[in-house]
Amino acid sequence: MNRQQLAHILRSACTIVGDKDVLVIGSQSILGSYDEDDLPAEATASIEADIAFLDDPDRGKADQVEGIIGELSGFHALNGFYAEGIHVETAILPEGWRDRLVGWDLLSSAPAEPHFLEPHDLAVSKLAAGREKDKTFVNALIVNGMLDVKTLHERNELISNEHQFLKDRSRSHLNNIGRASGSQT
Numbered sequence: 421m422n423r424q425q426l427a428h429i430l431r432s433a434c435t436i437v438g439d440k441d442v443l444v445i446g447s448q449s450i451l452g453s454y455d456e457d458d459l460p461a462e463a464t465a466s467i468e469a470d471i472a473f474l475d476d477p478d479r480g481k482a483d484q485v486e487g488i489i490g491e492l493s494g495f496h497a498l499n500g501f502y503a504e505g506i507h508v509e510t511a512i513l514p515e516g517w518r519d520r521l522v523g524w525d526l527l528s529s530a531p532a533e534p535h536f537l538e539p540h541d542l543a544v545s546k547l548a549a550g551r552e553k554d555k556t557f558v559n560a561l562i563v564n565g566m567l568d569v570k571t572l573h574e575r576n577e578l579i580s581n582e583h584q585f586l587k588d589r590s591r592s593h594l595n596n597i598g599r600a601s602g603s604q605t
Contacts, residue, residue, distance in 0.1 A: 421448050421464055421468075421501055422464065423451050423456060423524075423526060425499070426448055427532075428499065429471065429489065429501065429503045430529040430534050431528070431531070431532055432503070433485045433489060433532070434531050434532040436488050436489065437481040437484050437485065439473050439475065439476075439481060440531050441473060441474045441475060442471055442472070442473055442532050442534050442535070443471065443472045443474055443536075444470070444471055444535070444537070445506060445508070445511050445545075446468070446469060446470025446504070447466050447542070447554075448466060448468075449470075449536040450464075452522050452534065453522055454539075459564075461560075462556050462557055462560035463560055463561060467501040468502055468503070468504050469503050469504070470506050470510075471503050472505070472507055472508045472510070473508075474508065479505075479507045482506055482507055485505035486503070490504060491504065512548040512549070512586060513537070513544070513579075514545075514575045514576070514579050515579075515580070517537065517538070517541045520538040520541055521535040521536065521538065522535070522538055539561065539566060539567060540567060540568070540575045543567050544572060544576050544578075544579065544590065547593055547594070548579060548589075548590055558572075559597065562597055569594060569597060572594055576591055576594065
């Protein structure tokens with residue numbers, strides 16, 4: 421997915437639900453910080469954008485987006501990419517993530533005023549999910565110098581202790597990356 425495709429999803433989603441305050445929470449959130457031409461292929465391989473609305477306590481907006489521009493929708497068939505409407509609480513994020521959100525000035529996403537996870541917060545969330553595709557995504561960003569392992573360790577410690585197993589698993593992964601690159605913290 422590229423920025424223009426993501427802008428199309430954001431524009432459509434915000435029009436559907438009448439709320440311009442949208443959060444890109446999945447891997448495509450990296451497009452809020454980097455242009456697709458600067459990213460490794462592993463970072464833009466997905467054809468789905470996980471989006472949430474900051475004001476969606478009952479998940480109604482996410483469900484509307486999912487139903488109209490989600491997987492297997494007419495939008496998906498026409499464009500070759502789609503939105504997955506999710507709730508903000510779906511992702512495991514480090515404390516303070518809302519204070520570190522980033523935006524973009526891409527006018528083609530209007531009326532959306534999108535927010536994106538800061539890349540280190542995104543990476544920690546992906547590691548907490550623990551899927552192989554998420555580890556590949558994070559590793560590619562580290563290898564390409566887009567993430568700092570020390571900062572990832574710090575953000576990982578900001579995950580709630582309620583998710584201690586996930587923190588430990590992520591820490592182990594980061595330690596292995598650190599050993600492989602000679603920069604373990």
